[in-house]
Structures are given as structure tokens and as C-alpha cells.
Amino acid sequence: MAALPPNHFLALPRPDVHFTPAVGTPDTSTLAAHDFDVDTRTGFMPPQPPLARLPAEWESWEATLDDGLASKLQLSDRADVSAEDRAKTERWRSHVRNLPIISIAGLKSSELLLRRAHHVLAWVMHLFVHTTPQSETTINIPPPITVPLLQVSAQLQLPPVLTYSDDVLYNWAYKTPPENPFLTAPALDNLRCLTLFTGTRDEEEFYLTSARIELRGVEALSIMRSIMDEAFVGDTIALRRITTYLGALAGVIAELSQILGTLRQGCDPHIFYNDIRPWFKGADSDTRGRKWVFEGIERDPTLEQPAELSGPSAGQSTLVHALDIFLGVDRYSHSLFSTHGAARSTATLGAASGTPAVPFLTRMQSYMPRHHRTFLRHLAGSPRPLRALVENAGNAPLRAAYDGAVKALKEFRDEHVRIVALYILVPSKREGKEGGPKGTGGTDAFQFVKGVRDQTAGALLGEGR
Template sequence: MDPNLTSNHFLSLPRPDASVGTPAGVPDTTTLAAHDFDVDTRTGFMPPQPPIARLPPAWESWEAALDEAIRLQLQLGHTPGLPEDEIAKSESWRGRVRSLPILPITDLKRSELYLRRGHHVLGWILHFYIHSLPPNASIVIPPPITLPLLQISAQLQLPPVLTYSDDVLYNWALKKPLEQNGVPALDNLRCLTLFTGTKDEEEFYLTSSRIELKGVEALELMQVIMDETFVGDDIAIRRITQYLTSVATVIQDLRTMLLAVKEHCNPDIFYHHIRPWFRGVDSDPNKRPWVFAGIEEDPSLQEPTELSGPSAGQSSLVHALDIFLGVDQYSHASSVTGHSSSSGKSAFLDRMQMYMPRHHRTFLNHLSANPRPLRAFVEGSKDAGLQEAYNAAVLALKAFRDAHMIIVALYIIGPSRRPAPAFAASAVSAERLDIQKDYHVDTLKGTGGTELVNFLKDVRDRTAGAVLPPA
């Protein structure tokens, strides 16, 4: 077991070969070790302790380069009328990045926590470097970033680009220290790294962090429901009915928390001043390729093919809800992927699992292998109350996706129609934005590269299609 992974085991799921070596009809409760999942009983997919905030001194030059980018308040290279001194300041910083030593990662491999921090730091430097470039400049990532970032990414089995885990899961600290073994309060979080230093950007990331922490309640309910499905008697059906009602309530709370981002994150500031920093290749309006200079120096490295950038579609919590409720065959089967069918890329939500921490992918794969899926159990029970509770949970998930549509209308569609403001608030009403009738929004790209509106509408509608008809 990796001593740097301290999460507790969460879900007890039979292995796919549960029937081997066990009496007929008796489920094998053998489970994967805790480090195979890295899902904590208190914090879910968030780490149970705050992520480390700095690498050891051997890699201080990376940390210093990131600190400097933040201190200099680098500006987006495509900013209209960007003053010459800002252009020169950005190029001077990029020059110092190009002159960094190429640091080995051998000792980083001894610690998962150090590897995560390395990916975080280099990923943020990468995005500062790329998005501070003039809009007509070629994107050539220098070897001091290319080699260690690709090597760390290979170890973590992640793309060499910022991911949801870099922005959310491993980008937080505590405002006030916790008591021993305490659970972080939702209002006791702050971000480690920001592009703009604004409250708007911090609130955008922390909204997802709070959703992840609240989602622990859903994970707990999933565990007890699966235990009950293996009993399967009338008492178990009554308990599952109650638990599913609670699952629906938790998902409704997640929806409320998602919409609460409106309280502290200004839509125009987000769209014009924050969002461009973390976009990947797929959402670059200029379609510029990313050239990783120096990759040939390490024959073990491969040219990256996944460079989408962070997306809410990389949240393991939402995928877990999809899989557990059995709606993934509907929501993940969307034909709207943001890519042509000839591209060879899988459906977007399945592809986004490649951007998740590998232990969380193991968790989702193990959850998918549950030999007694909930949806099949509900269908086979012919119990009207159980079916009603199941449908309530599915409809709550659909309502969560409705809320996502509202956020898209407020934070992307609306600002896309307006010129970039200075850092000042402006009142916008999501209710005034009719995404069904807007004639040009279908071409808007999500940070993951999807044709945003069509994709979200399709996933939302397919989730609703998972509702079971009356028994």
C-alpha cells in the first residue's frame, strides 16, 4: 500500500468474480484496498487532509516560477489594447521559464502527494505560459516544462494539462485549522492557486469543492443501498425506498449549491477574464496546436492526444451517481461529443474519466461491476413505492443538470454576446436567456471541447429518459 494515500475504504462491492470460492447465493464481500479507491469516508473524492502547498526544495524553481506569474498578475495575451509593458512583462517571465533547468522527477515518484503537487504546479505554469502569449503566436512549450510535466502525467496516468483535480480536488487549504480527524466545513475553505486572484475565480472553484464534500452523504447512502440489495427481502425494499428518497434530497441540495455560485462569481468576469486561462486545445478559438518541445529527449514519452482542460464533466461524484442509478447508459451515450464520429474519440463523459485521478477511475470501474445493479433490482421488485423513490432520484439528477444549463446560460451564453468588461460587476439575469431559441450558441465550446449547449441538452434529456414507466 502506498503510505502517502491515507483515505479510508468506502464502498463494499463484490468483485466481478464474486461467485468463485463462495457458497452459492452468498455474496463475496472481498473489497479492494483503500488506496485502490482513494475515496475517504469523511471527504469523498476530496483528500481527507489539505493538499501539500509546496514541493521540497529540489523543485523550488517550479514553485518560484508559479509564484512569480501570480505576483506579476500576468494578463491574457488576447486582451484588446494590452499595454506594451504588460506584453514585455509576460515575455520576460516566459523567457525565465524557458531558461529553467530540466529537473528530474525520480524522487517525486516516491510520493503520490508530491506527484499531484508537481502536476498542479507545472499545469498552472503551462497555462500561464500559453494563455499569456499573443493570440497569433505559435504555442511551443519549452523543454523545462514539457519533460517533467509529461513524465509526471505518465506516472499519474493523467493528461499533461490542467484538470478538475488540479483546480478543485487538490487546490484547497483551510482558513482555520481543524480539530484532529475533523471534517472541513464548507465555509472553511480557500484556494491555493488562482490565475486572477479574484474572489470570483476562487468562488467558482470552491463551489465544486463544496459539492464534492456534500456528495459524501450520497456515497454513504449508495453503500447502504447496495448492502440492502444483496438482502433483497421486503424489509430491504422498504429501507432502500427510504434511502433513495434521501439520495434525491442530497442531489437537490447539490443543485442548490451549484446555483449558489451566482452569489459571488460575476458571469462577465468569469467568461472574459477567468475562463480563458484554463481552456485547453479543444476550446481554443484560434485552433492552435500545442507543440511540446523536447519530448524526443525521453523515448518513453508519447505525444499527448488529450488536452481538453478542466471540466465539470471530470467530477467523479456525478459519474458515480450516474453509474449507481443506472442512468449512465443514457447520459453517457450522447451522440453529441464535440467531435466528428471519425475522430475515434469516445463519448465525452466517458472520455472525461481519463482526466480523473486513476484511483477514482478504479472506483467507478468497480462500481460499474456491481453484480446486482440498482436499476435492475428496482425493475425486478415490481414495488411501486421503490420505483417512485428511484424515479425521484433520477429526476433530481435531471434537475441538477437543468441547473447546469442555467449556469451555462448565465456564465457562457450571456457573456458571449457582450464585450469584455473591466473587473466590475454587472447584473445579468439567467431567466432572460433563452438557450432554446438562441440561434448562434450551438457553436459555443465548453472547456472540455464539447458543442456546449447541444451536449448539455442531450445529456439532460437522456437522464430524464432513464425514468422507469409505471410498474
């Protein structure tokens, strides 16, 4: 495991999440501050490959995951599971139930160890959940997984479920180690995944497409930082520079759309829908509405049954949220609350229920690493927001450049709509499933991403607006 500088915030003693405040004061003077865990080379991806294995004390977790993946366990809702496969699955599930409950005390001093522990335990839990026989009316997660996973999740302030950070941000390694890994960003074609449910290239490309978007998005973060610096000056020269920077930002976002489109080349929609996607569904995507019960919680009085558990989703990408917030379109794009019918606005749902609704994309921020959530709050709290500056400047080229960046973001979402249609909507219709197909985050996938795309388009200023 690569050593961190002694003054790096991830190397500082971790606070007890229940009793003591955080150590140190975050440096929030720059969008690349280490206290946000944002790197100038890799953005929201870690600057070095994530830890690939826990120390010996927690080897039983690693070995259990290895065994589950090597056994090619079959999803319990498949009709073609053989008796031999069922017996093999039950042997593995019995092994999980009989694991010892291992203390996480030795993990608390290291953010990197905790991340790996969350990754391994959440992956084991999803294997266990999605091999639960269909005859069982609830999904009971045994104490050897429940207790350490909930404890690790509390330390990280993450839900006890697979998240985007588990299958994208902290799920990569180099194919070939570079000569100077501390000086250069990872090459987009030199990445591989650490963990895969199916072991297929299709699944690996699904995760790596998002990883490549994150890495290419580093330039967008740099441009955003430059724009914020110029916004503090705000004179004629600064506005001219912001106009140029916004053109560059639109170009980077267009490249993100192109990378998203490459998913078609490496991931087959049929394989994704039937063989990959079911493994990382969350509790709110269970087709039978079965409750996930975390057994053994009474062993630790600080633990509680989770109220909701969505699976990993592109909506958990801090990069995309950062673009929304920076361009000031989040009040449009984040206003939708997904339901079992169509996507509806927060205002509509709030009026209907009498209580404030939490938009889906806002809710997804609780599934992000906590330092990245802090980054978004810092970005949203800028005293000189870009959109207000553009609206008040009376500068036609600046306004056009701003709309160009918003249009590029809208076109990124056009591509996302096409991907969801190809990978979720079409396969679900081919299988004759009723109702709107749900995404792994629990949303009615197609209607929701289409609604977010349309709302983003509504943020365009236009010439006379």
C-alpha cells in the same frame, strides 16, 4: 506534510509505470476502500489539505508559478494589453524557457508530491500557453516544462494539462485549521484555494462551489454503500430499506443543486467569461485551432506528444459519474458525443464515421485520478445493479423512490444548464461570437449540457415502464 499510515496505498512504494506492476492488491470490498482514494469524511477530496509547496529541489517551479501569478500576466488575446504588460509577460516567458530541466526521480516515491508537481507544472504551462502571442501559429511549450510535466503525468496516469483534480480536489486549504482535522469533515465555509490565475473572489468561488459539492456528496456515497449492502440481501425488508435510502439520496442530490446555484452569489458571469475561463482552456478549445507542441520530448524516449488535451470540466467530477453509474442512467446520460455543432448520440456518430465514437463524459474519465477511475469501474461492475433490481422487483414504492432520485439528478442538471447559459451562452452572445460557445472541456457547452439533462430525464422508469 501529514504522514500517511505505513500500510495506506498512497504510502506504498510506487511502481515504475513503464516496467513493473502495481504493488499490493486493491481492497475493493467497500465503496469507501482506501485503495480507491475515497475517504469516508471527504469522499473524492483528500482527507487532509493537499501539499501546498514542493521541497527545495523543485523550488524553481514553485517560484516560477509565484512570479507568474504575482505579475498579473495578461491573456494574449486581449486587445487592451499595454506595452509594459507585454514586456513583463515576455520576461516571464523567457525565464520559463531558461529554467533547468529538473529530474522527477525524487517525486516518484510519493503520490502527494506528484500531485503537487502536476498542479504546479500544469498551472505554469497554462500561464505560458495563454500568454503566447497571437501572431504565433503554434503554441510551443519549452522543454523545462514539457519534460517534467509529461513524466509526472505518466506517473499519475493523467493528461499533461490542468484537470478538475488540479483546480478543485487538490487546490484547497483551511481558512482556519480545525481542532480535530482527522475526526471531522472540512466545514464548507472554512475552505480557501491555494492557486488562482486572477486572485479574484470570483475565481475562488468557482472552484470552491465544486469542492463544496464534493464534500456534501460524501453522504450520497454513504447512502449508495448502504443500498448496495441491502441489494445483496434483496428480501422484502431490504427493498423497504432501499426505498427509504433512495428518498434520502434524492434529498442529498437536491442539496447539491442548491450548492451549485450559490455560484451566482460569489462569481460574476462577465468576470468568469472574460477574465477566468480563458486561462484554463485546453488545446481543443483554442479559438484559432493552434496546435500545442511539447518541445524536448526526444530527451525521454518514453514520452509522446499528447493526442488530445481538454481543459478542466465539471464532466471530470467522479462524484457525478458515480451517481450516474449507481442509478444506472449512465447509458442515457453518457451517450452523447459533443461536436462543433449540436450534441449527437454515440450511435449516430459511430454510424456516420464507421468507427466507434467515445462519448464525451466517458472520455472525461481519463482526466480523473486513476484510483477514482478504478472506483467507477468497480461500481459499474456490481453484480446486483440497482436499476435492474428496481425494474424486476414489481414494487411500486421502490420504483417511485428510484424515479425520485433520477428526477433529483435531472434537476441537478437543470441547474447546470442554467449556470452554463448564464456564464457562457449569454456572455458569448453579448460579444457577438458566432457558433456554439465551447466549454473548457472542448464541448459546445450549452447544447451539450442540455442534451445530457434531457437524456437523464429519459432514464425515468415511470409507473408502467
